[in-house]
Amino acid sequence: MDNTTKIITAxxxxxxxxxxxxxxxxxxxxxxxxxxxxxxxxxxxxxxFIIDYCERSACWNELQVIAVGICEDGDLFLRVANDIxxxxxxxxxxxxxxxxxxxxxxxxIRDNIGETLELxxxx
Numbered sequence: 001m002d003n004t005t006k007i008i009t010a011x012x013x014x015x016x017x018x019x020x021x022x023x024x025x026x027x028x029x030x031x032x033x034x035x036x037x038x039x040x041x042x043x044x045x046x047x048x049f050i051i052d053y054c055e056r057s058a059c060w061n062e063l064q065v066i067a068v069g070i071c072e073d074g075d076l077f078l079r080v081a082n083d084i085x086x087x088x089x090x091x092x093x094x095x096x097x098x099x100x101x102x103x104x105x106x107x108x109i110r111d112n113i114g115e116t117l118e119l120x121x122x123x
Contacts, residue, residue: 038109046108077092
């Protein structure tokens, strides 16, 4: 039995993040979509929630990802529902938000896309 532990570097994490972002963009493009609605709470078996900082109220909020899309320049974006303020916000990956860089959330978003598009290999 080999007791070798793999050391995961920051480069490994960054590479995984970029691969997930690229996979999400590729899924949308493969289905000729620039934006995909992921529905409101209750329509997905496991909706993705992210945490984002609101400067206006100076606090962190938990927000459901309700859509994902691609800008003309290829930038990935998320639409999130802020039920506290009853607004929908857009978060861009170029903005360096934790929302578009957290690996667990990106996996959830990818799985939500698979479920919404009824792709058996992802859902």
